[in-house]
Amino acid sequence: MPARTSKSTEKPPPFDPASTGTLNPSDTLKLLALPDTDLPQPPKDLGLEALHRATVVQLPLGVGYATREGQFIWCNEAFEMMLGLAPGEYRDRTIAELTHKDDAQANDELQRDLWAGRIKSYSIEKRYVKRDGGELWVRVSAAMVRTSEGNPVCSVGFLEDISARKKMEEEIERVQKALVDASRLAGMAEVATNVLHNVGNVLNSVNVSASVLAEKLKSSKGARLGEVAALLRRHRDDLPGFMARDPRAAKIPDYLAALAAQLAGEREAMLKELEELRGHLDHIKETVTMQQTYARRCGVVEEVAVVDLVEDALRMNSGALTRHRVAVQRDFLDTPRITTDKHKVLQILVNLLRNAKYACDESSAPEKLVRIRIEQVLDEVWISVIDNGVGIDPEVMPRLFTHGFTTRKSGHGFGLHGAALAATELGGSLTAHSEGVGRGATFRLCLPLPRRGGTP
Ligand SMILES: Nc1ncnc2c1ncn2[C@@H]1O[C@H](COP(=O)(O)OP(=O)(O)OP(=O)(O)O)[C@@H](O)[C@H]1O
Ligand SMILES: [Mg+2]
Incomplete structure (x- = not known):
């Protein structure tokens, strides 16, 4: 987590940039006593030293004063305790030495801007390194201490320990990431489940084809040919006599012709069935290959036709859509190519x-219809999935995603x-729209198109 900064660019009063601002504690105390203001004056018996102690020394915030070079001049007890320093040990340290190396540059730039008069104050969330080597997240609010003429004397920083909050933020980030991963896995599972559904469906058709073939073979008239052959074999020694005398022999030519015609018909039907079987097997192969392609390519960005992605997604859902008698209408107004992570688009x-x-499925509409619309709008492609289903109650709309x-x-609420x-990861967006309950819904995925002559 990098340092977070904010700065006030309101110009400080003019000052003499040559002034280096060397400070001794009594000058500091004089400044802190605010002698020229109309604030309530301290009680007479409270010396400047005591006033200083009462305000800055005992403040529960860490307070540190530093030179232009970042050398600490004075720090309060809270500061020492926060960083685990021995009393007075700060005098040997600079801001840069105590700051975590990853935040040093950001802090250094702010200090330089402050001393150069480019900014009046700044605030930074950064890490200090404690004496025992541990990290301490603090919010430092810093400003200049100036003479009444506006010349810089030293910088002053107020340190607030924000490590508890940072820990919580890190925890939230970790949980968020775990949720994202879980959602992604759920998405993958969704794809895999659809593949299985589809393969299962096609396997049903394979089974049907196989049974039809078996039935056809069982009832084939081809078996009768054996009977004719056996009859002829029995009269092998006197075939001319058999043909001339036996009334069955006279029927043989016609019988064979009829059988041939029947067998040709059977053959044709079986070839057709076999062709379908091969088609089903190809479909299974294709579905599995497609799933493997997506699984392998996860995270890879490549150029792809949007129509192909939509067709792949439809193929993966085709079983369920057919089973539930949902008609699909393709409104492909444009057919652009995009450079994207195919797997993520498919998952969506x-x-x-x-x-x-x-x-x-849940709606009572007589004709169930899902329309898929692809259109190019400015520098985006919009893929809309429009259904005439149950619709969405406006009350639940804000919670949909x-x-x-x-x-x-049986839902999980992971999908959307x-x-x-x-x-979002693809640089696009997903939005939902519905006119209300019973009035269908439209989900629109917007993805960036490649810029003319370059990548998106
Ligand atoms: N096309 C739609 N029409 C009407 N309501 C929808 C539609 N799509 C989503 N919803 C609503 O949004 C909710 C959340 O959808 P989401 O896909 O995130 O989860 P789910 O489908 O309930 O479960 P799963 O995690 O298994 O996908 C759904 O339960 C449903 O109420
Ligand atoms: Mg869902």
Whole structure:
């Protein structure tokens, strides 16, 4: 986590840049006593030293004064305790020495701006290194101490220990990442589940084809040919006599001709069935290969036709869509190519199509329809999945993309959350729209198109 900074660029009063601002404690105390203001004056018996102690020394914030070179001039007890320094040990240290090396440059630049008068004050969240080597996250608010003429004397920094908050932020970041990973895995599982669904469906068709073939073979008239052959074999020694005398022999030519015609028909039907079987097997092979391609290519950015991605996503959902009698309409107004992580886009589209299928399934609309629209709008491609399903209650709309939000009994509420994150990672966005309950829904994935003559 890098240092966070903010600065006030309001110009400080003019000063003499040649002034290096050497400070001794009594000058500091004089300045801190605010002699020329109309603030309530300290009680008479409270000397300047006591006033200083009462304000700065005992402040629960760390306070440190430093020279232009960053050498500490004076620090309060809270400062020493925060950094685990022995009393007075700060005198041998500079700001740069105590600052974590990763935050040193940012801090150094701010100190230089402050001393050069480019900024009036700054605030930075940075790490100090404690005496025992441990890190301490602090927010430092720093400003200049100036003479009444505006000349810089020293810089003053107020340190607030923010390590507890930082720890919490890190924890939140860790949990967030774990959620993202879980969503992504859920997305992958979604893709894999769809592949299995599809393969399962096609295997059903394979089974049907195989049974039809077996049935055809069983009932084939081809077996009767054996009977004719056996009859002829029995009269092998006097075939001319058999042909001339036996009434069965006279029927043989016609019988053989009819059988030949029948066998040709059977053969044709079986070839057709075999062709279908091969088609089903190819479909399985294709689906598995596609899944492997996506699994392997996860994280790889490549050029791809948007239409191909949409078709792949449809293929992965085709089983479920057909089974639930959901018609698919393709409105491909444009057919651009984009440079993207195919797997992420597929994960999003598979989720959207699955959700659309569920929405249609739960609706009482007689004609269930999912439309996919691809259009090019300025420098983006919009892929919209539009269904005429149950629609979305405007009340739940704000929670739609929240991790864990689901209205389905078997839902997880991971799909849209993961899809929206993936869309952002691709430099795009995912939005939802619905006219309300019973009025269908539109989910739109916007992805950047490659810039003319360059990558997106
Ligand atoms: N096309 C849609 N039409 C109507 N409601 C939808 C649609 N898509 C999503 N929703 C609503 O948004 C909720 C969250 O969707 P999301 O995909 O994140 O989770 P899910 O589908 O419930 O579960 P899963 O994690 O298994 O995908 C759904 O439960 C549903 O209420
Ligand atoms: Mg879902």
